[in-house]
Amino acid sequence: MEDHSQWHDPLLLTDVSRQQQTLILSHDISSTNSDSQSIEMRNSEGTSGLHQSLEIVSPQLFTGPSTGRSMLGFSLIAPDLVVCGSSPDIPKQSSAAERAASIVLSLEEGINGLEADASRGSPDSSNFSSFWHSADDIYGSEVTGGFKNLQGDHDDQKKQLLEARIVIEELKKENEFKSNECQKALNSLHELQSELMRKSMHVGSLAFAVEGQVKEKSKWLSSLSGLKRQLKILKLDQIKLSEEALKYKDCLGDMDGLRSIMQASLAEQVSYHDELKMKVSEGEKKRKELYNKVLELKGNIRVFCRCRPLNLEEIATGDKAAIDFESARDGELTIRSNGFPRKTFKFDAVFGPQADQADVFEDTAPFATSVLDGYNVCIFAYGQTGTGKTFTMEGTKDDRGVNYRTLSELFHIMSERQKIFRYEICVSVLEVYNEQIRDLLASGTQPTVASKRLEIRQASEGVLHVPGLIEAHVSNISEAWDVLQTGSNARAVGSTNANEHSSRSHCIHCVMVKGENLLNGEFTRSKLWLVDLAGSERIAKTEAQGERLKEAQNINRSLSALGDVISALANKSAYIPFRNSKLTHLLQDSLGGDSKALMFLQISPNENDLSETICSLNFASRVKGVELGPAKKQLDNTEFMRYKQLVEKTKQEAKLKDLQIKKMEETVHNLESKVKDKDQKNKNLQEKVKELEAQLLVERKLARQHVDTKIAEQQQQQMRQQLEDQNSAPTRHPLAAKTLGTLNDLTSDLPRIISDHNNQICPSSFLLSSEKENYPETAELLVQLPKRTGRASLCPTTQRIPIASNPRRNSLIPLPMTVHHVPMLPFPPLEDERDEVENSLEAAICSPISSKKKLNSVVRRSVQKKTKSPFQQQLKKGGVNVGVDKVRVSIGSRGRMGQRVLLGNARRVVTREAKKQTQKDKERGWNF
Numbered sequence: 001m002e003d004h005s006q007w008h009d010p011l012l013l014t015d016v017s018r019q020q021q022t023l024i025l026s027h028d029i030s031s032t033n034s035d036s037q038s039i040e041m042r043n044s045e046g047t048s049g050l051h052q053s054l055e056i057v058s059p060q061l062f063t064g065p066s067t068g069r070s071m072l073g074f075s076l077i078a079p080d081l082v083v084c085g086s087s088p089d090i091p092k093q094s095s096a097a098e099r100a101a102s103i104v105l106s107l108e109e110g111i112n113g114l115e116a117d118a119s120r121g122s123p124d125s126s127n128f129s130s131f132w133h134s135a136d137d138i139y140g141s142e143v144t145g146g147f148k149n150l151q152g153d154h155d156d157q158k159k160q161l162l163e164a165r166i167v168i169e170e171l172k173k174e175n176e177f178k179s180n181e182c183q184k185a186l187n188s189l190h191e192l193q194s195e196l197m198r199k200s201m202h203v204g205s206l207a208f209a210v211e212g213q214v215k216e217k218s219k220w221l222s223s224l225s226g227l228k229r230q231l232k233i234l235k236l237d238q239i240k241l242s243e244e245a246l247k248y249k250d251c252l253g254d255m256d257g258l259r260s261i262m263q264a265s266l267a268e269q270v271s272y273h274d275e276l277k278m279k280v281s282e283g284e285k286k287r288k289e290l291y292n293k294v295l296e297l298k299g300n301i302r303v304f305c306r307c308r309p310l311n312l313e314e315i316a317t318g319d320k321a322a323i324d325f326e327s328a329r330d331g332e333l334t335i336r337s338n339g340f341p342r343k344t345f346k347f348d349a350v351f352g353p354q355a356d357q358a359d360v361f362e363d364t365a366p367f368a369t370s371v372l373d374g375y376n377v378c379i380f381a382y383g384q385t386g387t388g389k390t391f392t393m394e395g396t397k398d399d400r401g402v403n404y405r406t407l408s409e410l411f412h413i414m415s416e417r418q419k420i421f422r423y424e425i426c427v428s429v430l431e432v433y434n435e436q437i438r439d440l441l442a443s444g445t446q447p448t449v450a451s452k453r454l455e456i457r458q459a460s461e462g463v464l465h466v467p468g469l470i471e472a473h474v475s476n477i478s479e480a481w482d483v484l485q486t487g488s489n490a491r492a493v494g495s496t497n498a499n500e501h502s503s504r505s506h507c508i509h510c511v512m513v514k515g516e517n518l519l520n521g522e523f524t525r526s527k528l529w530l531v532d533l534a535g536s537e538r539i540a541k542t543e544a545q546g547e548r549l550k551e552a553q554n555i556n557r558s559l560s561a562l563g564d565v566i567s568a569l570a571n572k573s574a575y576i577p578f579r580n581s582k583l584t585h586l587l588q589d590s591l592g593g594d595s596k597a598l599m600f601l602q603i604s605p606n607e608n609d610l611s612e613t614i615c616s617l618n619f620a621s622r623v624k625g626v627e628l629g630p631a632k633k634q635l636d637n638t639e640f641m642r643y644k645q646l647v648e649k650t651k652q653e654a655k656l657k658d659l660q661i662k663k664m665e666e667t668v669h670n671l672e673s674k675v676k677d678k679d680q681k682n683k684n685l686q687e688k689v690k691e692l693e694a695q696l697l698v699e700r701k702l703a704r705q706h707v708d709t710k711i712a713e714q715q716q717q718q719m720r721q722q723l724e725d726q727n728s729a730p731t732r733h734p735l736a737a738k739t740l741g742t743l744n745d746l747t748s749d750l751p752r753i754i755s756d757h758n759n760q761i762c763p764s765s766f767l768l769s770s771e772k773e774n775y776p777e778t779a780e781l782l783v784q785l786p787k788r789t790g791r792a793s794l795c796p797t798t799q800r801i802p803i804a805s806n807p808r809r810n811s812l813i814p815l816p817m818t819v820h821h822v823p824m825l826p827f828p829p830l831e832d833e834r835d836e837v838e839n840s841l842e843a844a845i846c847s848p849i850s851s852k853k854k855l856n857s858v859v860r861r862s863v864q865k866k867t868k869s870p871f872q873q874q875l876k877k878g879g880v881n882v883g884v885d886k887v888r889v890s891i892g893s894r895g896r897m898g899q900r901v902l903l904g905n906a907r908r909v910v911t912r913e914a915k916k917q918t919q920k921d922k923e924r925g926w927n928f
């Protein structure tokens with residue numbers, strides 16, 4: 001007995017019987033059916049993916065009558081068909097034959113179960129052989145034969161199995177080969193993938209670069225568009241500028257004329273102005289000369305004697321006046337002593353105690369004019385202390401003295417001369433105290449700071465200068481007076497026996513005047529010295545001591561030096577001791593021979609001051625006798641040189657400007673020439689456009705005439721056909737009964753006639769749309785007619801071709817207003833041509849004569865119109881071949897090359913060639 005527990009699946013499968021869930025085939029093996037059966041196996045999912053057909057032998061010997069069943073198992077894992085001979089499902093009680101009937105079939109190893117079992121030493125092999133022997137015994141030769149058959153089949157199957165194995169081996173090799181190839185392909189695929197990756201990265205970088213390029217391109221495009229816009233703007237500007245240039249060009253002529261007129265007038269005015277300037281200059285020069293002569297006649301150094309009144313103290317003490325003012329006439333002054341006239345002095349003017357400031361200044365004012373004329377002027381007051389020098393020069397707040405009035409007179413004259421002269425005035429205030437020059441303006445602005453000592457320097461020949469001296473620029477009297485008052489307040493004063501507020505220094509006001517003659521450009525530089533001298537005094541009388549004594553000594557010394565200078569000038573000495581004192585040194589350029597001086601001799605009327613008064617009078621008399629000589633005008637050479645340099649510079653600038661003007665004129669000429677060229681080009685283009693428009697107009701006219709001719713021919717044919725129909729039909733066509741003569745008649749009948757031709761003609765299109773523009777009367781007809789799109793031919797033989805869109809008029813030139821009616825106008829043709837045309841028409845038309853004549857007249861007029869068209873003359877002139885016999889028409893629009901159509905004249909009968917030509921035209925797309 002076998003141990004079924006040790007049974008193994010030959011294919012190391014699980015028990016086949018337990019795989020019945022996956023696939024179990026069981027079938028009855030019919031004992032009577034000895035044929036092979038085809039078993040179709042399906043997997044448990046019922047799909048037909050696996051099909052195995054097996055030829056199995058199912059003899060009765062495998063199954064006993066009692067069981068009649070055999071088990072077939074199929075593993076889904078291995079495609080083997082197993083007939084389990086020792087399956088546990090096979091009843092153990094079965095006989096050996098039944099167990100032997102269990103055959104193991106393996107597709108892989110072939111149906112070689114017996115041999116396989118035998119080779120494996122399966123326990124069933126002995127049973128199987130014994131089974132066969134027993135079967136042979138039992139069933140005899142019949143079984144043996146079947147077995148042999150089976151064995152034969154088995155051999156065949158073995159062969160097939162071998163072949164299959166060979167095929168499998170080949171397939172395996174091929175599989176390995178394919179696997180290698182696949183591996184190679186896989187490797188190459190990996191390489192390709194890596195290459196693809198690199199390419200992708202490269203493509204990515206390229207895409208990035210392309211994106212950048214695209215951005216850059218967009219930027220360039222945007223900039224390009226901007227540049228285009230700018231170019232357009234510039235072109236527009238250029239056009240505007242051209243227009244403006246044209247306008248300016250037009251205005252240029254007027255401007256030239258106006259400019260010449262203005263230049264002439266300006267030249268006259270300039271000459272007149274120059275003449276006036278010359279006259280004014282000469283007048284001014286004469287005035288100066290005369291004025292100066294007057295002053296010279298009066299004396300360049302003049303002495304005015306002024307005597308103050310007795311003050312209250314003197315009156316109180318009962319002092320008597322020693323001056324006889326009653327006899328003071330014509331500048332004479334008489335000194336009385338003890339009631340008797342003692343000595344008489346003569347001066348330029350004598351002002352008594354009753355004379356006020358205005359009276360004194362009345363004779364002083366001419367010196368202000370001399371200052372503005374360019375002369376140095378020195379006005380100083382000399383006299384004993386307390387005699388009224390300061391009063392005369394400064395005056396009081398309510399009664400201004402010479403200083404204020406002279407300055408006021410200066411600014412007054414300046415305002416009067418402002419159209420001719422331009423002046424600049426600077427003011428300095430200084431004092432000579434103890435032979436030291438002090439700047440009173442500097443000490444006035446900084447009272448706590450000690451004024452530095454100033455020295456006199458010679459700037460140029462005859463011109464002295466005090467370096468460091470403050471010069472205040474003033475433009476009116478108030479400013480000048482404020483400056484002078486500021487300096488006067490800083491003057492050194494002290495109390496003496498003779499004067500409570502005695503001036504202890506020489507106060508000097510210097511007014512510097514710069515003048516420019518606007519007419520002749522002459523520059524002047526002059527000075528006005530307003531000097532309030534310190535009072536001379538008798539030291540013994542004043543009992544001055546200490547500082548006052550020192551002051552008095554310096555004062556007397558300087559006054560003595562002044563007297564020496566004046567005496568030297570009077571004696572015409574070769575040496576003038578100007579430098580003996582600071583005072584004379586300062587006044588050197590104003591005490592010379594070319595200056596004017598005015599001295600106010602201040603005297604006291606008091607009898608007690610008679611000796612000082614006589615000293616002063618003697619001093620003044622000596623001054624009065626000095627002849628300073630003719631005054632010289634102080635010309636400023638530096639200003640003159642500067643003026644010369646300015647003139648040279650102005651000349652050079654004028655030359656440069658002239659060159660620039662010449663360049664600009666050349667540029668303007670170039671622009672004008674360019675504008676002219678552009679204008680010429682524009683004119684040429686306009687002429688070309690006009691020529692083209694004229695040519696287009698001619699072509700249109702010819703086309704229109706051609707259409708007319710065609711219409712006439714078609715009508716002729718229609719008429720002919722109608723006449724033929726009428727001849728053949730019992731009733732006549734209404735048109736035949738009518739008389740053709742007017743356009744309205746024809747146009748009224750024409751649509752109906754056309755409609756009779758099987759609607760081959762579109763009534764509304766027998767006139768071109770462009771005809772509406774020229775024939776408004778026919779346009780009304782077209783409105784009444786049924787509208788149809790497209791263009792129709794009147795020729796019945798032609799096919800209807802869809803009309804193109806209405807051709808837009810290219811020319812802006814209006815079409816000729818001459819009414820060109822359709823060729824039915826009833827005017828007689830010329831006799832010579834009419835016969836010819838009629839003959840030709842008669843030869844062409846084969847129809848009854850009565851109606852034919854009417855038709856002939858229609859066609860004749862059309863032909864006659866064509867032959868007599870004025871455009872033919874133009875075409876002949878233009879070289880276009882136009883004639884009666886043949887009309888070559890070029891129809892084109894928008895500059896296209898026109899196609900030429902050879903048209904026949906009225907004589908031509910429609911021949912085959914003509915039909916062919918017509919057909920060609922149709923093929924070409926012509927539609928008349």
Ligand SMILES: Nc1ncnc2c1ncn2[C@@H]1O[C@H](COP(=O)(O)OP(=O)(O)OP(=O)(O)O)[C@@H](O)[C@H]1O
Pocket residue numbers: 307308309311353383384385386387388389390391392499501502503504533534535536602
């Ligand atoms: N013509 C005059 N009419 C009225 N008063 C006068 C006249 N002249 C001088 N006086 C008065 O005499 C006084 C002295 O005058 P002032 O100070 O001008 O003399 P001075 O010559 O300047 O003296 P010093 O030389 O000491 O400065 C003043 O009070 C002044 O008002």
